[in-house]
Amino acid sequence: GAVVSQHPSRVICKSGTSVKIECRSLDFQATTMFWYRQFPKQSLMLMATSNEGSKATYEQGVEKDKFLINHASLTLSTLTVTSAHPEDSSFYICSASGGLRPNQPQHFGDGTRLSIL
């Protein structure tokens, strides 16, 4: 149980393109979804937290107009990287948590490798 599907797994596109990444919880309802960014050989950096039906909470230093997050349902959140540039190239990972209780762990998708040319 607790499967999180993230698509696409890899994107290569030209500078200036907007890219949408989807994160779906397949067998549970995700009250909260998280978006992380991971640089090579580094740990995960939390970008934003989203709760279904409300605006995402962004971490300090993350541009909300650059990284648009939509959490329209209990099973789907999307991250759109608008007008992507080479410095946005990274590994983006989503996670989902099934409830607002302390013992609800985060379950992670397989990540999206974004390469901007």
Add this chain to the structure above:
Amino acid sequence: GEDVEQSLFLSVREGDSSVINCTYTDSSSTYLYWYKQEPGAGLQLLTYIFSNMDMKQDQRLTVLLNKKDKHLSLRIADTQTGDSAIYFCAESLFNNAGNMLTFGGGTRLMVKP
């Protein structure tokens, strides 16, 4: 502030036990987690322990928690080449947004045949 630290690298021989250590700073953490990341993949939840427990065992995995010293360890018995990966410990803080995680930098485990 929150800070979770791990050693960067561990190398063991197949069949030996591996022990990955982690220290954290926030004594109000409710749960502590171990995740595994294979190359190019997301994070796989391995196990977690509630902060009022000392030990948790799940098949080949044993988690030890020393709350006084804020020290967490993951022991993998009979380590296999398939266990080669990066292992992240994480402490959780529960707030209105849910279960927020702070990750350590990850320990790269290399298992030699």
